[in-house]
Amino acid sequence: QVRLVESGGGLVQAGGSLRLSCAVSGRPSSECAMGWFRQAPGKEREWVAAISWSGDDTYYAAPVKGRFTISKDNTKNTAYLQMNSLQPEDTAVYYCAAYDGNSWIIDSPKSYDYWGQGTQVTVSS
Secondary structure (H helix, E strand, O other): OOOEEEEEOOOOOOOOHHHHEEEEOOOOOOHEEEEEEEEOOOOOEEOOOOOOOOOOOEEEOOOOOOOOEEEEOOOOEEEEEEEEOHHHHHOOOEEEEOOOOOOOOOOOOOOOOOOOOOOEEEEOO
8 A cells, every 4th residue: 555645835935945755655656657736725636737657747837837846766665745935826735646556647637646744835925
């Protein structure tokens, strides 16, 4: 069973930065493609970014492209989301997710097999 634990959320002013971490246990992270999603109050869960098994390929949703960077250190079994130039509209609970199958749909929550508990990110104006 894969377990994901996020950390690094918090309160930051607009224009600031945060780095989220997602620790993977139960399976090497090299065997999982991973994604970050977020969910704001009253809104559906939204895909943010994804990274391939090896970490060589990364993908971003339009609202965060150029500001967020997803990465993965398979030697540490940890994925990261570096968030720069944060804006109030980035406020949400951020979740990491892992996929270990053969037909990965990078932006679909239903495609992912494992989820973390989420970490709150609040950006003040």
